[in-house]
Amino acid sequence: MTVLLVFGLFIVIVTAHNITYLEVPQYGDPRRDAALVCHYVSERGDPPLHSVKWYRDNNEIFRFTPGQQPPTRAFNSSAGGVSSGVCNEHSCAVSVALPRKFNTRISFTCEVSTEGPRFAVVNQTKYLTVAVTLKEDPVITGASGTVQVGEDVLLNCSTKAAMPPANIVWYVDGKPERSDPWMSDNTEVSPADEHGLRSSWRALRVRVGAGRALLEVRCEATQPSKPPYTRSTSTGLMVARSPHLSMYTASGSSSTEAAVVLAGSITVHMFFTYSALSKL
Template sequence: MTVLLVFGLFVVIATAHNITFLDVPRYGDPHREANLVCHYVNDKNDPELHSVKWYRGSNEIFRFTPEQQPPTRIFNTTSGGGVTRGSCNLHSCTISVVLPKTYNTRLSFTCEVSTEGPRFAVVKQTKNLTVAVILREDPVILGLPGIVQPGEDVILNCTTGLAMPPANIIWYIDGKPERMEPWMVNNTSVSLPNEFDLRSSWRSLHLRVNPHTPAISVRCEATQPTWPAYIRSTNASLIVARTPHLSMFTASGSISTAVEVSVAVLASCLSSVHIFSKYSALSEV
């Protein structure tokens, strides 16, 4: 970065290193340290590097000054989230930070790079981190049959892995959200916490198969209420049989129809046996 300052007849050019990359994870597990990395470069005629400073919010938590001994300093903060260690050189500075144990807390971290005097030009970048244990895998759909019958009732279950905050689950049928009564909006079930206070979520879907469609697509979408929201989803398809299975007559309540079909089949078999017996008797004569 170059700043042109004019004082009377004098022109002073103050230049600073450029921050090329700031790596702050979007989500951080409070049970693990978060690693933050700041990369910077200087142009050919830039002054030497003076210092690199890390801030959490407005509080300085770490400083690297290559011309001082020792070159690094750690500053403790009263609100937690202190630095445990740092490794810096003339082109990058990495620190490890302890995160607070309060889930869904949003933290801002700033890397500030300054060059030597007389103007000590400064550049800085800021990124945010949300304290959360995000879902590591997509949710799992259980109860998927190979083929479904027209008019059949199907029950599917969607389950997530352990996370915090727990995910809310929504089902989509052929791209449209499941039709729900008002009392079903927050109908996602959540497990008891484990030793790390992590929870899994699950939700069932009751589906009546439309006899006029060849297939049904479903999607289970799990959303963690973080900032920003974290979403993972799984898709599946149900293939509808072309002709109804015999058991569907009884499933739909048409017991008499099923009985009539069975009687007709039995009568046909008896008739065939009678004809065969008559033919055998004639052959013997």
């Protein structure tokens, strides 16, 4: 990378390494260290690498200086520092302890500089949110048996423990559905477990209307993190139809034959599930 420095009427051209990719996870579990990696390359004519520095927000937490002994140095931080670091002329990887405060958003910056006399500097920044995200899609239960027109179907959607706990929204045929008055209008949340994580659930009662062959229901669980994290599960229920006997007797069939045809024509209830992962 070429950098122009202006001193009075003089323009000095200096070159710096390029940061090709900065690896910072979007979400970090506070129960384990976060792995960060900074990748950089030099172009022909660039001065040698002087140092690579890592910053948490505005505080330096780690430094790699290949011309010094020892070449690496970690700096303590009140919210957690670097537990280990492995760096070379092309990359610098560190493991960082995260604070126990959920939904905290942290910026991590990699700064690469070349040798003097100009010490050209480049940097990149990415953000990490402290959260235990849902590792599985929510689960829909209660959708068993034959679904008939006019029937009330009671469903429940639940998630595994996470933090922050997920808010659940039901969708029926693609439209958000409110719970009945006798149900809680909000997502229910469990007490915290030994790690401070909470599971969520929400019930839904939906009446099967006439003139339809399929009832599509989706449960969407969203953690109110920054940015939000969403997983969802959908269920499709085939609505059973019972043909009238007159449909066959009117065509000239005997009552016995009509009854046999009628029994064989009853639609068997079908249930299928599919899962979808979306990031808002």
